[in-house]
Amino acid sequence: MDGGLSLPSFDNVSALVLGDFMLDKYFSGQVERVSPEAPVPVVNASTEEFRAGGAANVAVGLSNLGCDVTVVGLAGNDGPGDRLKTLLEDSGIDTRGLVSPDGRPTTLKIRLVSDQQHIARIDRENDSKCSPKEEDEILSVLDENFASQLDVIVVSDYLKGAVNKQVFETCVELSRHLEIPCVVDPKSENFDKYEGATVITPNRLELNNALQHAGKNTEDAHLAERGQELLRGLNIEMMALTCGDEGIYLIDEEGYHHEAAKPREVYDVSGAGDAVTATLGASLGAGVSD
Numbered sequence: 001m002d003g004g005l006s007l008p009s010f011d012n013v014s015a016l017v018l019g020d021f022m023l024d025k026y027f028s029g030q031v032e033r034v035s036p037e038a039p040v041p042v043v044n045a046s047t048e049e050f051r052a053g054g055a056a057n058v059a060v061g062l063s064n065l066g067c068d069v070t071v072v073g074l075a076g077n078d079g080p081g082d083r084l085k086t087l088l089e090d091s092g093i094d095t096r097g098l099v100s101p102d103g104r105p106t107t108l109k110i111r112l113v114s115d116q117q118h119i120a121r122i123d124r125e126n127d128s129k130c131s132p133k134e135e136d137e138i139l140s141v142l143d144e145n146f147a148s149q150l151d152v153i154v155v156s157d158y159l160k161g162a163v164n165k166q167v168f169e170t171c172v173e174l175s176r177h178l179e180i181p182c183v184v185d186p187k188s189e190n191f192d193k194y195e196g197a198t199v200i201t202p203n204r205l206e207l208n209n210a211l212q213h214a215g216k217n218t219e220d221a222h223l224a225e226r227g228q229e230l231l232r233g234l235n236i237e238m239m240a241l242t243c244g245d246e247g248i249y250l251i252d253e254e255g256y257h258h259e260a261a262k263p264r265e266v267y268d269v270s271g272a273g274d275a276v277t278a279t280l281g282a283s284l285g286a287g288v289s290d
Contacts, residue, residue, distance in 0.1 A: 008286050009066065010062075010286055012286075013151045013286050014067065014068045014151050014285070015068070015152050015154060016150050016153045016154070017070070017156065018071070018154070018155050018163065019163055020157065020158035020161070021054055021055045021075045022108070022109060022160075023053060023080045023081075024050070025048065025050055025111070026050075026111050027043065027113065028046065030114055030115070043114050045112070050083055050087065052088060054156060055071070055073055055156035055162075056087070058154055059278075060093070067285065069091075071088065071094065071095055072098070072138060074134060074160070075098045076100060077100040080105070081100060096141075099134055099141070101130075104126050104128075105126055107158075108123070108124040108125070110122040127159060127161055128161055129161050129164060130167075135164060142170050145174060150178055152181050152284055153175050153181070153182045154182075155168065156274070157184065157194075159188060168193065175196075176196075181281075183197070184199070185273060189210050191214070191236075194234075198236070199280060200240070202242070204242070207226060216229055223241070224241065228255075232253060238250065240276065248276065
């Protein structure tokens with residue numbers, strides 16, 4: 001496998017992002033005492049910040065790279081959903097494909113941070129499978145895009161209900177119909193679910209979980225060779241395996257290429273995989289192949 005990815009201009013790339021859309025909320029402040037009610041720190045929150053999370057973070061990343069972005073997925077008809085749509089629209093993203101089902105809340109993740117350390121995270125979500133009505137609405141939006149001038153489809157599956165078998169198969173059909181790549185950030189341990197994707201972007205833990213699920217004993221093999229073993233038998237062209245400070249392995253059935261990481265001190269690694277997925281999606285949408 002040759003070379004790494006180069007980064008051209010993405011101004012003419014049109015991307016469709018489908019998946020689980022979330023809102024991240026950060027409370028930041030100082031810890032100066034322990035609560036008298038329980039042995040836990042008291043955070044005197046001085047700031048709060050909202051960010052796009054999950055598939056929404058991928059969409060914002062693509063938009064920041066210069067892509068024209070349309071989103072499809074689930075977002076609750078509630079305050080967090082309204083704020084999430086505003087964040088996306090402020091980034092120039094078309095949100096008309098977001099389905100707002102009755103009763104399903106927008107996935108909200110609240111993080112408490114002090115001195116660049118995470119103290120706690122609170123999740124509010126409903127990760128049940130999407131209902132037949134929700135599925136029909138998502139599929140209806142996808143049908144409308146069969147005639148669209150898309151360059152790439154990015155599926156961000158956080159297992160919160162938006163990406164079921166029928167929805168994903170429709171994404172694959174759309175990518176084949178338009179002859180464009182389909183990039184998937186997988187969270188399911190069953191990678192059979194993503195058959196037909198052009199590229200999947202698991203991290204090390206997700207790959208190991210998928211190997212265990214598939215019953216493949218590859219403990220003595222190199223990490224990239226494990227990825228190759230998993231690709232065999234799946235109709236997936238390539239895997240971009242993210243390994244933290246080890247960098248990224250670009251893997252296909254023929255071999256692999258290693259892109260080393262440049263270490264940086266960071267306190268919040270959330271969204272790192274989303275950044276890789278967005279950059280890879282934009283690059284493939286722009287026609288980069290080597």
